[in-house]
Amino acid sequence: MNAPTRSDAIGAFLEQDYAAGFVTTLETDTVPKGLSEDVIRLISARKGEPDWLLDWRLEAYRHWLTMTPPKWAAVQFPPVDFQDIVYYSAPKSKKDGPKSLDEVDPELLRTFEKLGVPLHERARLAGVAVDAVFDSVSVATTFKKELGEHGVIFCSFSEAVKEHPELVRQYLGTVVPPEDNFYAALNSAVFSDGSFVFIPKGVKCPMELSTYFRINARDTGQFERTLIIAEEGASVSYLEGCTAPMRDENQLHAAVVELIALDDAKIKYSTVQNWYPGDKDGKGGIYNFVTKRGDCRGARSHISWTQVETGSAITWKYPSVILRGDSSVGDFHSVALTNNLQQADTGTKMIHMGRNTRSTILSKGISAGRGSNTFRGLVKVTPKAEGARNYTQCDSLLIGDRCAAHTFPTIEVRHPTAHVEHEATTSRIGEDQLFYAMQRGISAEDAVSMIVNGFCREVFKELPMEFAVEAQKLLGVSLEGSVG
Amino acid sequence: MLKINNLHAAIDGKDILKGLNLEVADGEVHAIMGPNGSGKSTLAQVLAGRETFTVTDGSVDWDGTDLLALPAEERARAGLFLAFQYPVEIPGVSNAYFLKAAVNAVRRHRGLPEFDAMDFLAKVKAEMKAVGMKEEFLYRSVNEGFSGGEKKRNEVLQMALLEPRLAVLDETDSGLDIDALKIVAEGVNRLRSPERSMIVITHYQRLLDYIVPDKVHVLSQGRIVRSGGRELALELEEHGYGWIDTAQGGKAGGASAGARP
Ligand SMILES: Nc1ncnc2c1ncn2[C@@H]1O[C@H](COP(=O)(O)OP(=O)(O)OP(=O)(O)O)[C@@H](O)[C@H]1O
Ligand SMILES: [Mg+2]
Numbered sequence: 001m002n003a004p005t006r007s008d009a010i011g012a013f014l015e016q017d018y019a020a021g022f023v024t025t026l027e028t029d030t031v032p033k034g035l036s037e038d039v040i041r042l043i044s045a046r047k048g049e050p051d052w053l054l055d056w057r058l059e060a061y062r063h064w065l066t067m068t069p070p071k072w073a074a075v076q077f078p079p080v081d082f083q084d085i086v087y088y089s090a091p092k093s094k095k096d097g098p099k100s101l102d103e104v105d106p107e108l109l110r111t112f113e114k115l116g117v118p119l120h121e122r123a124r125l126a127g128v129a130v131d132a133v134f135d136s137v138s139v140a141t142t143f144k145k146e147l148g149e150h151g152v153i154f155c156s157f158s159e160a161v162k163e164h165p166e167l168v169r170q171y172l173g174t175v176v177p178p179e180d181n182f183y184a185a186l187n188s189a190v191f192s193d194g195s196f197v198f199i200p201k202g203v204k205c206p207m208e209l210s211t212y213f214r215i216n217a218r219d220t221g222q223f224e225r226t227l228i229i230a231e232e233g234a235s236v237s238y239l240e241g242c243t244a245p246m247r248d249e250n251q252l253h254a255a256v257v258e259l260i261a262l263d264d265a266k267i268k269y270s271t272v273q274n275w276y277p278g279d280k281d282g283k284g285g286i287y288n289f290v291t292k293r294g295d296c297r298g299a300r301s302h303i304s305w306t307q308v309e310t311g312s313a314i315t316w317k318y319p320s321v322i323l324r325g326d327s328s329v330g331d332f333h334s335v336a337l338t339n340n341l342q343q344a345d346t347g348t349k350m351i352h353m354g355r356n357t358r359s360t361i362l363s364k365g366i367s368a369g370r371g372s373n374t375f376r377g378l379v380k381v382t383p384k385a386e387g388a389r390n391y392t393q394c395d396s397l398l399i400g401d402r403c404a405a406h407t408f409p410t411i412e413v414r415h416p417t418a419h420v421e422h423e424a425t426t427s428r429i430g431e432d433q434l435f436y437a438m439q440r441g442i443s444a445e446d447a448v449s450m451i452v453n454g455f456c457r458e459v460f461k462e463l464p465m466e467f468a469v470e471a472q473k474l475l476g477v478s479l480e481g482s483v484g
Numbered sequence: 485m486l487k488i489n490n491l492h493a494a495i496d497g498k499d500i501l502k503g504l505n506l507e508v509a510d511g512e513v514h515a516i517m518g519p520n521g522s523g524k525s526t527l528a529q530v531l532a533g534r535e536t537f538t539v540t541d542g543s544v545d546w547d548g549t550d551l552l553a554l555p556a557e558e559r560a561r562a563g564l565f566l567a568f569q570y571p572v573e574i575p576g577v578s579n580a581y582f583l584k585a586a587v588n589a590v591r592r593h594r595g596l597p598e599f600d601a602m603d604f605l606a607k608v609k610a611e612m613k614a615v616g617m618k619e620e621f622l623y624r625s626v627n628e629g630f631s632g633g634e635k636k637r638n639e640v641l642q643m644a645l646l647e648p649r650l651a652v653l654d655e656t657d658s659g660l661d662i663d664a665l666k667i668v669a670e671g672v673n674r675l676r677s678p679e680r681s682m683i684v685i686t687h688y689q690r691l692l693d694y695i696v697p698d699k700v701h702v703l704s705q706g707r708i709v710r711s712g713g714r715e716l717a718l719e720l721e722e723h724g725y726g727w728i729d730t731a732q733g734g735k736a737g738g739a740s741a742g743a744r745p
Binding site for chain 2: 427432435436437438440442443444446451453455
């Protein structure tokens with residue numbers, strides 16, 4: 001018989017091109033490799049930062065020196081040489097950075113356009129404001145004026161330090177303190193840029209906000225810092241997207257995201273992460289070691305994390321919510337996909353401190369190829385959290401028989417009225433299902449993406465419309481060649 | 485015209501089909517009967533292109549094409565349909581979505597315009613009515629939690645929608661109540677036409693009261709050991725399979741079809 005074998009079909013389906021894998025050639029302002037107090041001073045000086053921020057960085061650095069990388073995650077990689085990384089690289093531009101899009105290097109604009117994130121006026125995504133971060137700096141933020149009319153501040157982190165130092169100083173590090181963990185400390189010492197969002201009291205942000213992160217330069221780490229504050233009764237929906245060129249070396253991405261919601265505020269934070277995952281033999285790819293945490297500081301506040309993680313060689317990330325305010329609500333919706341040799345150790349922490357706090361965890365892990373996918377969840381109900389409720393659902397889908405899925409749920413309950421529910425399922429896309437679909441004329445690829453999309457539906461419906469479609473496509477591409 | 489010649493197939497190194505010969509002309513309906521484990525479902529799945537079975541010898545010619553050279557989905561698109569003995573559940577995928585994808589895959593292959601959601605719904609609802617399925621089955625996951633009989637009706641629904649050129653029904657009558665049996669039989673009879681052939685695998689001659697076959701075959705130990713007309717089914721019902729092996733010694737395509745032992 002000369003019919004192609006099913007493993008060929010599945011193999012072809014999982015192999016794919018990483019469309020965002022190109023490199024942009026630009027003149028850059030790059031600090032030499034390595035990390036020291038001098039490098040931190042240099043970064044801070046480049047950005048014209050006030051002394052208090054430099055001191056904050058240096059303190060974080062000194063603390064970092066006393067720490068060691070965490071070892072508990074179910075991921076394996078050779079030790080990272082932190083002296084072999086470039087900590088600051090920025091496209092060269094006119095002294096003070098571009099004031100308007102006309103001053104942005106056209107090569108940069110083309111890069112973002114190619115990535116599907118047009119920054120110029122006419123082609124902008126309708127109703128979505130974008131902050132574009134390229135290596136260590138923000139190159140453009142759109143719709144600033146329109147947002148300003150509502151009192152919304154949406155700008156790069158560097159700009160916030162200059163224009164709104166009192167807000168930055170008040171909130172920076174209050175959710176993720178510099179000494180929180182190894183990568184958070186490193187980020188606090190060397191962070192270069194990121195986004196800053198402030199929604200004043202009572203304001204519903206009139207459009208979706210988004211940041212697009214792009215790593216371009218070789219040997220460069222990206223350490224961005226995002227801070228989002230929603231005052232009393234304010235609400236905002238924010239989305240981040242990420243890509244990087246295909247390179248044979250691993251590159252480090254260690255971000256910190258802090259969210260603060262005051263009374264009755266709502267923050268919805270969505271991520272579509274598509275960093276370069278490395279090739280099918282596991283060469284290259286981004287190490288994505290990220291600390292994301294939201295603080296429901298006010299009563300009845302609501303923080304919701306939604307993530308679609310398809311990229312990166314290694315993902316280490318646990319977007320969490322501290323439910324401090326009474327009756328506050330935390331959600332975590334996640335799709336994490338690993339293919340080839342990708343490893344993901346991801347999950348969430350819900351820390352119930354206020355009374356009648358509620359949280360929901362919905363995790364969908366998909367493993368294909370030789371991918372490894374771990375869900376790690378912590379639900380903690382402290383002694384004062386009367387009437388706390390959590391519902392956790394954790395589903396794994398395996399494609400083929402060389403991949404792995406693990407779940408590590410931890411539940412710590414210190415109040416008798418707490419109500420915690422956990423459900424978990426594991427299923428495998430079986431040869432019988434594929435044959436059934438193929439017997440109906442449906443290709444194996446289409447059958448897999450049908451099953452995968454069905455599996456992820458509950459999470460996708462949490463994403464803003466435009467991005468749900470993107471995410472669906474991304475999963476299709478990321479799974480190409482996985483049927484086997 | 486389907487011509488199966490000396491077909492041998494194995495799974496996990498175990499021979500199941502051992503030199504099977506069968507010809508089905510256009511427009512004919514053939515029934516295949518035979519004891520449990522004799523290889524009926526294996527034949528059905530090998531025809532449909534399931535790769536867990538290895539064809540070790542023989543050939544299958546289907547209107548001049550080498551059927552065994554085509555991957556499963558191409559056989560389906562070219563008009564081969566298998567109603568599964570055990571229809572497979574696909575959680576998370578709605579029946580409507582699955583059926584539409586299947587119908588459109590086949591239509592694309594035939595150079596017909598794809599159905600949009602409206603056209604498709606109109607068509608599928610009409611067919612569901614004919615097989616006595618409630619609309620809610622459109623919105624449930626494919627076969628998930630369907631009762632045995634509901635799964636079988638869903639198979640007949642798919643057959644009606646895909647309008648195959650060659651349909652293989654593997655025990656579609658098993659587990660059906662008498663009303664459902666009539667509905668399934670009507671579904672099959674409606675599809676009968678001069679250019680459409682069918683192979684109906686069954687254990688019960690009762691089905692053949694409703695679907696009157698042109699020929700009846702007995703499959704035993706991987707071979708067709710007896711062929712005849714309808715009356716062969718009646719004999720089997722009366723005497724079981726025991727007499728066949730002794731009377732015919734396993735010789736394929738017995739000359740005196742329908743002869744009493
Ligand atoms: N995956 C498998 N592994 C091992 N043996 C198998 C496998 N599938 C089928 N067989 C064997 O092949 C033989 C034929 O099975 P098949 O399903 O074709 O029988 P059948 O005639 O359809 O029986 P029934 O009337 O019970 O449906 C049986 O002995 C069965 O155990
Ligand atoms: Mg069978």
